[in-house]
Amino acid sequence: MGNHSDGSPNHSGTVATAGQNEVEKFQDPGIPPHRLRLADTDPRAAKKAERQVALLFGISVVGTLIFLVSYFAIDLGNDSSIATIRLQNALLGIGTAFAMLGIGTGIVHWAKALMPDHEVSEERHAIRTEEDRQAAVRIVDDIVEETGIKRRPLIRNTLLGAVALAPLPALAIFGDLGPRPDFALAHTMWAPGPDGKLKRLARDPDGTPIKAADVTIGSAFHVIPEGLNELSEGKLNEKAKSVVLLMRLDPAELHPSPERIDWAYNGIVAYSKICTHVGCPVALYEQQTHHLLCPCHQSTFDLTQQCKVIFGPASRPLPQLPIAVDSEGYLVATSDFHEPVGPSYWEREQHVLIPNS
Template sequence: MSEIERAGDAHGQGPGTTLARGQGGVAEKFENPGLPEHRHRMGDTDPKAARRAERQVAILLVLSMIGSVLIVVSIIGVKYDGSFNQISLSTKAIGLSMFLSLFALGVGAVHWAKTLMPDDERIDYRHRQRGTTAERDQAVAILKEGTDESGIARRPLIRNTLIGAGVLFPIPAVFFFRDTGPLPGDDLSTTMWREGMYLTKDPEGGRIRASDLGLGSVVHVMPEGIEDQEEILNAKAKAAVLLMRLEPELLNPGSGREDWAVDGIVAYSKICTHMGCPVALYEQQTHHLLCPCHQSTFDVTRECKVIFGPAKRALPQLPIRVDAEGYLQAQSGFHEAVGPSFWERG
């Protein structure tokens, strides 16, 4: 026995396996061992098992249909009253319903493929991108054969439930888009901020003294009295502000903004001008504000101009001042609309 044959036995190749020799007696490749013996599934040999699998697939598709209906019910059935509990309930109901719809549809499709569709091993040879007429006719024949093998024609229960699941599945998207409501128009141009309105801590409340803020401080603030607004969530979404204190010499205010800060304290809208996410990550060393959604980065020392990311507009600045007792007030409201810029502005 040669060294190569002994090596084959040592690696469990068996006496029937031979190796082609290259230069110097080095093995180059194995002979094609062929395909292993095909193992049939229960559904291939037992009609009862096939019918059982068919019913299981149908049940999963019906569950997907139920999930799609529940998404719509969750969207239109939960009425908002402005409370976080209602928002939490609606979000959980939509999420669970969407999970049921997607999960059942996916598992049903996988179970169908694993248990009922043919699993014979085949070899598909590559061919030119544009086949001949005969090859194209053959492709059509293969597609027809695949349709027959999938069982759509002879398994009406799966076919009908699949059609039902496919029809209902995209319907919730219509309600999702409708739920976004109309474009805000000029609504974001008007916030609750007015001249003389005090800055208060969010969410605990309480006015803020300029002397209470140390270098590097970051405070989330709201206008005083916002709790009395009827639509408090909408009011907060537009009026959210970040208050930061830097060394005064680091600031580079533009023309007309020289008095918008107080001893290095600046106030900027917290709503990203890209997609409206809350800009809440402050890098104290670089004086950059980062939006966690899409990584838009704003330079606080240069009027929060965009230095990185998809945002195209600086964060609007809120002019501030101090009263006789040292409390921070707004000089006026924002001079431009807050929030994202993906609609036309006047």
């Protein structure tokens, strides 16, 4: 099979040829005879192909013109409608497509129809000669030998130690990319203010407080803590932890555990909207089945069982926000969540119940 220079890849190493030897194989008949194209024999066909190529290049010119005209002739003023934008986008695209496809198909057609199409066979050369290969190995050995690194383990070991430690500053210097987590994840805005004032539940996104009477059976309110919209900084950070879904169902359908008896108000319950799986908002409330569904990974929580996971990849129930009604009839959070909201993290266990002050 073929003529190989030295270092012939075919015969080195242990090779399974599966009991076939050269005699039992078909001989390679070589490259099939060349077949002439129409354009090779018929000058008229060649001329025709030439014109086709020129036509394709001409189409490209037209495409470029379409692009330029639609760029300059269509004005995107302040009052431009969506239809105008769509038109311009389509025209710019058609122009570009014609300009590019014209050139591309033209060149390829030229190459296929008019350039020589004889298949050529080229010898492969070994990547390196056997001599080079051995010389290279020898050189490396010599270099290693001359450094004496093998004979002087003290040098080698201290060097290894130094090199191993040297990247540490490069890691350490990124230490200011962010603050230490500390207890940031353990608290949300729902914790009562320093004056002991309980936070009211407010509508997302406008921030107006919600009265218990507003929440009729079957309702679902998307809730933020009162005062969130007035935060000057870190608004989204706080919102990411404190969004809550407020629902009302027949109190008989809720089955609160003893310690959570007073966390609901007349069948009104509030649960964190942040999925305990990886943190998507669990916002889909089915008012008849009382299921909450996360649209990202389909974790399903049963509201009647304190948001226990009944399907999907989440492991933990959604944290419940204890609520009550203040003297003016508005819903308030009686405390922060009793556990961190959202996805699990390494230190989470230490943060459970911390806000329960």
